[in-house]
Amino acid sequence: MNDIRHPAARRIAAPRIAPAVWQSWLGRHVRVCREPLLDPSRRLVVIAPHPDDEVLACALLMQQHAACGGALHLVAVTDGEASHGETGQGVRWLARLRDSERCAGLARxxxxxxxxxxxxxxxxxxxxxxxxxxxxxxxxxxxGDTLLTTWRLDGHPDHECCGRVAADLAWRLGLELLQAPVWMWHWASPGAPGIPWQRLCALPATRQAVRAKIAALRAHHSQWLPRSPQLPPVLDDAIIERAHWQHEYFFV
Known part of the structure; x- marks a missing residue:
């Protein structure tokens, strides 16, 4: 199944392409945003499907916007209570844990x-x-708001719904919209047809900002650790490696 419009083509499984291969291809084919991606006078509204998605999608951009004096607002769509659903752990307990991890990540x-x-x-x-x-x-x-959320074809149904809703509201209200691929890197391949590569923009960041992003992601302990003796962590090695990239990527 090669048509990315079909959900089967976007099924999230083991990464098909190593992060280093992605990084090499992106460096040759995706334009770099040399100017600030956002006007500091605009409020950046980040729509995060789950706790940690704001870190994975746009930690570098949020830091840059705040450093320029820009206002931010985070919309926490879910509490992330289903990440350990197979283990039988209580959803209320997990929701509270993940919210505390989010706050710790934002502090970092x-x-x-x-x-x-x-x-x-x-x-x-x-x-x-x-x-x-x-x-x-x-x-x-x-x-005047700028919306940022996950890409409408990212692969995870919650991510995709956030992308669709944000796109509709941006169109209706005349707002700027940025969509970040988070899980796309797992199922896609460089240059794959159907993905609007011409709209993808790379935002560079300082090494200090990248270190802060990694520290923020590490605050989400429940996602780093194995969920049970049989279930691996939610955040696999490929996601962690991609979080070390010196750029974040957005469809604009």
């Missing part, structure tokens, strides 16, 4: 002051609650 990015709107939508069921997401965002957004 020096972004603990960022306002957070928690929607408590069902982890793994955002698509079924899409109308609630749409309504909540419509109340929150204001003219």
């Amino acid at each position: 990015l020096h972004l603990l002051h960022m306002p957070i709107t928690r929607l408590h939508l069902p982890d793994g069921g955002v698509a079924q609650a899409g109308s609630r997401l749409h309504a909540a965002l419509q109340q929150l957004l204001r003219p």
Whole structure:
């Protein structure tokens, strides 16, 4: 199945392409944003499907925007309570743990002051609650905002729903929209047809900002550690390696 419009083509499994191969190809084929990607006068509204997605998707951009004096607002779509669903651990306990990990991660990015709107939508069921997401965002957004969320074809259904809803609202309200691939790197291949590579932009960052991103990701202990003797961590080696990249990538 090669047509990425078909969900089977976007199934998340073991990474097909090593991060180093991706990095080499991206360095030759994707344009680098030399100017700030965002106007500091715009509020950046980050729509994160799960705790840690704001780190994986845009920790470097959030740091850059804050350093320029830009305002930020985080929309926590779900509590991430389903990440250990197979283990039988309590969802309430896990939701509280993941929220505390999120706060610790934001502190390591020096972004603990960022306002957070928690929607408590069902982890793994955002698509079924899409109308609630749409309504909540419509109340929150204001003219001049820039939206940032996961790509509408990222592979994870929650990520994809956030991407679709954000795209609809950006179109309706005339807002700028950035979409970050998070899981795409697992199932796609360099130059694959159907992916709008011409719209992909690389945002460079300082080594200090990358170190802060890794520290923020390490705060999400529940995702780094094996979920059970039979289940590996949610964040596999490829994701960790990609988090060390000196660039973040956005469809613009």
